[in-house]
Amino acid sequence: MTGETNGLRSRAWFGATGRTGMAHRSWMRNQGFGQEVFDGRPVIGIATTWSELAPCNAHLHRVAEAVKRGVWQAGGFPLEFPALALGESLLRPTAMFYRNLLAMEAEEMMRANPLDGTVLLSGCDKTTPGLLMAAASVDLPSVMVTGGPMLNGKYRGQDVGSGTHVWKFEEDLKTGKMTQEECYFAEGCMARSNGHCMTMGTASTMACVAEALGMQLPGSASWPAVDARRYEIAQEAGRRIVGMVEEDLRPSRILTREAFENAIRANAAIGGSTNAIVHLLALARRLGVQLDLADFDGLARPVPTLVNLMPSGKYLMEDFCYAGGLPVVLRQLAEAGLLHSEQITVTGKAIADNNAQAECFNREVITTIEEPFQAAGTGTAVLSGNLAPNGAVIKQSAVSPHLLKHEGRALVFDSPEDYHAVSEDPDMDVDETDVLVIRYAGPKGYPGMPEVSNVPLPTKLLKAGVTDMVRVCDGRMSGTAYGTVVLHVSPEAAVGGPLALVQTGDRITLDVPARSISVDVSEEELDRRRAAWRAPEQKYKSGYAWLYTTHVTQAHEGVDFDFLTGSRGHEVPRESH
Numbered sequence: 304m305t306g307e308t309n310g311l312r313s314r315a316w317f318g319a320t321g322r323t324g325m326a327h328r329s330w331m332r333n334q335g336f337g338q339e340v341f342d343g344r345p346v347i348g349i350a351t352t353w354s355e356l357a358p359c360n361a362h363l364h365r366v367a368e369a370v371k372r373g374v375w376q377a378g379g380f381p382l383e384f385p386a387l388a389l390g391e392s393l394l395r396p397t398a399m400f401y402r403n404l405l406a407m408e409a410e411e412m413m414r415a416n417p418l419d420g421t422v423l424l425s426g427c428d429k430t431t432p433g434l435l436m437a438a439a440s441v442d443l444p445s446v447m448v449t450g451g452p453m454l455n456g457k458y459r460g461q462d463v464g465s466g467t468h469v470w471k472f473e474e475d476l477k478t479g480k481m482t483q484e485e486c487y488f489a490e491g492c493m494a495r496s497n498g499h500c501m502t503m504g505t506a507s508t509m510a511c512v513a514e515a516l517g518m519q520l521p522g523s524a525s526w527p528a529v530d531a532r533r534y535e536i537a538q539e540a541g542r543r544i545v546g547m548v549e550e551d552l553r554p555s556r557i558l559t560r561e562a563f564e565n566a567i568r569a570n571a572a573i574g575g576s577t578n579a580i581v582h583l584l585a586l587a588r589r590l591g592v593q594l595d596l597a598d599f600d601g602l603a604r605p606v607p608t609l610v611n612l613m614p615s616g617k618y619l620m621e622d623f624c625y626a627g628g629l630p631v632v633l634r635q636l637a638e639a640g641l642l643h644s645e646q647i648t649v650t651g652k653a654i655a656d657n658n659a660q661a662e663c664f665n666r667e668v669i670t671t672i673e674e675p676f677q678a679a680g681t682g683t684a685v686l687s688g689n690l691a692p693n694g695a696v697i698k699q700s701a702v703s704p705h706l707l708k709h710e711g712r713a714l715v716f717d718s719p720e721d722y723h724a725v726s727e728d729p730d731m732d733v734d735e736t737d738v739l740v741i742r743y744a745g746p747k748g749y750p751g752m753p754e755v756s757n758v759p760l761p762t763k764l765l766k767a768g769v770t771d772m773v774r775v776c777d778g779r780m781s782g783t784a785y786g787t788v789v790l791h792v793s794p795e796a797a798v799g800g801p802l803a804l805v806q807t808g809d810r811i812t813l814d815v816p817a818r819s820i821s822v823d824v825s826e827e828e829l830d831r832r833r834a835a836w837r838a839p840e841q842k843y844k845s846g847y848a849w850l851y852t853t854h855v856t857q858a859h860e861g862v863d864f865d866f867l868t869g870s871r872g873h874e875v876p877r878e879s880h
């Protein structure tokens with residue numbers, strides 16, 4: 304087949320005659336591949352975000368082996384390659400700082416190599432959106448396989464959820480309910496197997512979002528990482544990608560405005576992480592799909608929360624999987640007219656057809672639309688007002704009901720560190736009606752918009768039994784966290800957003816039903832303060848941090864790099880030698 308093109312882009316490499324074709328094939332043969340792999344079969348790249356430094360993705364090599372089996376079975380030629388592995392629990396200043404770097408390097412590697420299709424292996428929070436963004440910008444047929452959640456955490460006979468119980472254990476440590484020794488034991492019990500967070504944190508959310516977008520096979524989001532079904536579905540994905548190449552089924556056909564609407568509604572139904580908002584906004588912009596922050600409120604309002612999982616509820620991903628997983632949720636949404644049923648997915652079929660047979664095996668975990676876990680309109684809300692002219696978000700299901708409408712004195716901190724420096728002081732001037740403002744934690748300011756917004760309450764108040772306070776921040780929050788926290792305030796303080804102008808003592812009003820967040824300071828006074836405000840000095844003069852802080856966009860735009868917006872396709876017309 305050397306010399307033939309057969310329409311596959313890999314033929315430009317492996318089908319070439321003469322010196323260049325020889326070079327492309329010969330070095331590959333050092334891995335033991337025979338000449339027959341260059342016979343014109345589709346070449347499938349398996350982007351593996353594996354790393355021992357990304358614990359949620361540490362098993363992806365094994366998942367890749369299952370994908371490869373499927374690709375071979377279907378007559379393709381699988382080639383695994385590394386993509387930047389972003390481990391949420393270790394990376395500083397935050398894994399979010401590197402999401403765009405993953406998206407950029409994976410995009411370039413997909414384009415630069417002789418690939419006809421890709422399988423995207425992700426797990427931890429940022430690896431799922433990062434790979435989807437890359438695939439969207441290259442637009443080669445692609446299917447995602449997420450690595451699956453860990454088994455339920457088990458501690459002293461109780462289910463404990465990754466992330467969610469970190470905050471609880473921290474409070475217990477601070478109030479003396481738990482010793483440090485006991486906590487060391489408990490933290491091990493929280494992470495019992497391979498996989499990502501088994502709460503409905505960001506990793507599980509993004510896995511479900513990828514499935515609702517139509518980018519992974521039905522049921523793929525929820526099988527535990529160690530379940531044999533995870534490997535079975537990975538193998539199926541390997542078979543399917545070969546078919547997708549034959550059908551030329553690309554991300555641009557799957558990731559339409561309708562698919563995003565489906566994902567937003569699915570995210571509302573699962574009580575998903577607020578982080579899905581920034582990732583979906585960024586992904587939509589890669590495809591030229593019009594999507595705004597306000598869409599997240601409008602589209603989610605008629606959707607009740609159906610899934611009773613931590614942090615909003617009490618169960619975990621294993622329970623969700625055994626109850627039937629996302630297919631049940633998607634079927635129910637479709638039957639209620641809350642889904643674009645005809646939207647095409649990686650199966651080549653419509654999303655409603657994929658899930659038409661889904662059965663629920665536990666109504667405690669996945670409730671019905673008629674008797675939902677939480678009523679419609681109580682999901683993540685988008686706020687605006689003079690404190691957040693370009694918007695902010697709040698996860699209502701994580702909020703204390705008595706704080707949904709609240710007015711209080713602002714206590715302003717220019718960094719989380721400034722707050723932590725005083726938060727344990729028994730004489731701290733604070734009471735539970737105050738509003739903690741944590742700023743300069745946005746995309747440019749921190750940099751990277753980390754998950755620091757849900758700062759723990761002042762120890763003095765925790766000891767007095769206070770469980771929640773209003774917090775306002777231009778950063779993000781872990782998907783596993785809870786509390787009355789106004790997040791993603793845009794524009795951020797570091798670019799001179801009004802958050803930068805608030806002073807301790809100002810009155811802040813949060814009114815979630817009215818979707819507003821405001822500071823009781825006149826426009827004239829804000830203008831006066833704005834004129835006196837000085838932008839923080841650009842600390843980074845070179846390197847990635849310079850690139851990041853120079854080009855990152857705001858929260859309401861998806862926190863992507865301005866120069867990465869859009870799709871650049873997969874053409875590389877020039878030879879390398």
Ligand SMILES: CC(C)(O)[C@@H](O)C(=O)O
Pocket residue numbers: 391392428465466500503504505506576578754780781782783
């Ligand atoms: C590290 C976590 C807990 O995964 C967090 O990043 C989340 O948002 O869920």
